[in-house]
Amino acid sequence: MVRAAGPAREIPLSTGKSHIAIAPNDADFTNxxxxxxTLPAKLDLxxxxxxxxxxxxxxxxxxxxxxxxxxxxxxxREFDLGLKRYAPEIFSGDLRLEILPLRKDAPIFIxxxxxxxxxxxxxxxxxQSAEIVNQVEREK
Numbered sequence: 001m002v003r004a005a006g007p008a009r010e011i012p013l014s015t016g017k018s019h020i021a022i023a024p025n026d027a028d029f030t031n032x033x034x035x036x037x038t039l040p041a042k043l044d045l046x047x048x049x050x051x052x053x054x055x056x057x058x059x060x061x062x063x064x065x066x067x068x069x070x071x072x073x074x075x076x077r078e079f080d081l082g083l084k085r086y087a088p089e090i091f092s093g094d095l096r097l098e099i100l101p102l103r104k105d106a107p108i109f110i111x112x113x114x115x116x117x118x119x120x121x122x123x124x125x126x127x128q129s130a131e132i133v134n135q136v137e138r139e140k
Contacts, residue, residue: 001127006031008058008101008123011108021108023073024059024100032098033057033125039091040132045084047134053079054128056116057099058106065093074102076114080133101125 009028013019043049053060053072060079061071064086072079083090101123102116118124 002034002036002096003032005033005099005101005123005125008103011058011103011106013107019107021106028100029061029098032061032100033127035097035099035127035130037062037095037097037130039083039095041091043083043091043132044134045087047136049083050133050135051081051083051130052133053081053097053130055079055097055099056102056124056126056128058102058108060097060099063094063096063098064090073108074110076111076116083132097127097130099125099127 009024009031012022014022037051039051051062055074057074059071059073062069062081069086070079070081102125104118104122104124116124116126
């Protein structure tokens with residue numbers, strides 16, 4: 001971990017009929033928890049490796065050398081990133097995971113089975129795991 005999360009953002013709603021939550025902007029990520037991720041230098045790209053992240057938070061994003069490469073809105077599922085397309089830079093560059101805290105009262109729908117347990121907390125941000133998953137293709 002590089003930095004702990006600050007206060008959760010106020011999530012504005014759109015003014016349209018459906019009043020959906022508005023995605024965060026770059027300034028919102030000043031309060032994100034940040035982790036630096038170091039990948040194995042000798043990863044076999046023939047296995048089409050994925051970086052699989054399990055987390056709890058509002059929104060997560062991955063940056064490589066300060067440039068956004070992927071983002072993910074929390075829904076209780078994994079956040080996968082194909083590593084092959086970013087090689088070789090991703091193995092020696094500065095890869096960071098940023099996660100915004102999720103508010104207990106966030107105006108977003110999360111399936112009941114995927115809703116995190118906040119306990120007595122009003123917000124939650126957690127990196128549960130980060131692992132490499134190989135996707136070896138089967139011969140046809």
